[in-house]
Amino acid sequence: MKDPTMDQFDLAPDYSISRVIRGGWQLAGGHGAIDRTMAVDDMTAFAEAGIITFDCADIYTGVEAMIGDFRMAYAASHGRAALDRIHVHTKCVPDLAILDRIRKSDMTAIIDQSLKRLKMERLDLVQFHWWDYEVPRYIEAAVWLDELRREGKIRFVSGTNFDIPRVREMLAAGVPLRTLQVQYSVLDHRPENGLVAFAAAHGINLLCYGTVAGGFLGERWLGVPEPSEPLENRSLTKYKLIIDDFGGWALFQELLAALARVAARHDVDIATVASRHVLDRPGVAAVIVGARNRAHLPRNLAIGALRLTDADRAEIDAVLARRQGPEGDVYTLERDRTGRHGSIMKYNLNAQ
Ligand SMILES: NC(=O)c1ccc[n+]([C@@H]2O[C@H](COP(=O)([O-])OP(=O)(O)OC[C@H]3O[C@@H](n4cnc5c(N)ncnc54)[C@H](OP(=O)(O)O)[C@@H]3O)[C@@H](O)[C@H]2O)c1
Structure with missing residues (x-):
């Protein structure tokens, strides 16, 4: 049965996702206190409204377990068939500290832990992330992940934040990446520097984060002066750097104004236009x-x-024509751990 309220995309003949996926990072701490019971009720509200796909990660503290509770509650209130239409996309993010000595047992432990927290017999879709290309063992690790798929623990293996050369290597090693999760927004067009075409040529679909830039792409920031550090949460800290690369606060304000004019014509908000x-x-x-x-x-x-x-x-394009960046392939700026983007990341969250 299709949900009438939200378009869906068929990743496989019997695997449909909502075209708006509920992101889970904001429940992991770093964005204010979370009431667990309310968080589970909120997930039910999203699912009932047709947003039936949820994104999380092994490293989003507590979030897989919350989604596991939501799944059980949803099955109890809506039945098993309704639960089967809910899909959870998690990630496999081995800690930076273990990359040079990683073994298959480390990958298996991450997957088994996700299965347990999410209360699933098979993970729907696992997005593999690798912190450091200088430690070139991501191919081995991706192959192990695919072995876990063949063993029945995972339905689809995917990637996140990999650039074209690394995706090419993993595909050549026989890892059937189903999707790629990347940052892609009106502020950040880096996927258009080759990855979009490459992914299309290999039948890989993109799942995009950052489309509302942590909330910066919203009415709240229209016509206000440039904020100073510290910003109120980790998302805003991260996306302020993207705004700086885009061309700075003045150009960002021009973009917000253009988005606001479009939004007014459709009686929606800026964030809705930016995501669409x-x-x-x-x-x-x-x-x-x-x-x-x-x-x-x-x-x-x-x-x-x-x-x-x-x-x-x-x-919108009239403003975008004047953007300065960010440039390069996806996540290249973020991979510099001493640089502006990389130095704000947390690299060893699985060890906590
Ligand atoms: N693979 C990766 O490396 C990676 C990286 C980042 C994120 N992700 C995933 O992608 C998801 C989303 O990306 P993101 O975390 O960067 O956040 P985002 O989606 O860019 O921003 C989310 C925030 O924007 C605000 N917002 C949402 N809708 C709005 C609206 N209509 N009007 C005004 N503000 C609105 C909310 O903040 P307020 O509640 O404060 O208003 C919300 O918490 C994450 O939850 C996570 O699952 C993955």
């Missing part, structure tokens, strides 16, 4: 929008119904 803009790009299967609670749910649902016109796109 990404959803309409070639190769994009879904946008992943983070949520601390259900406050933005109606706006997130509106992404599915919004249809941008050529005039809307032209108005």
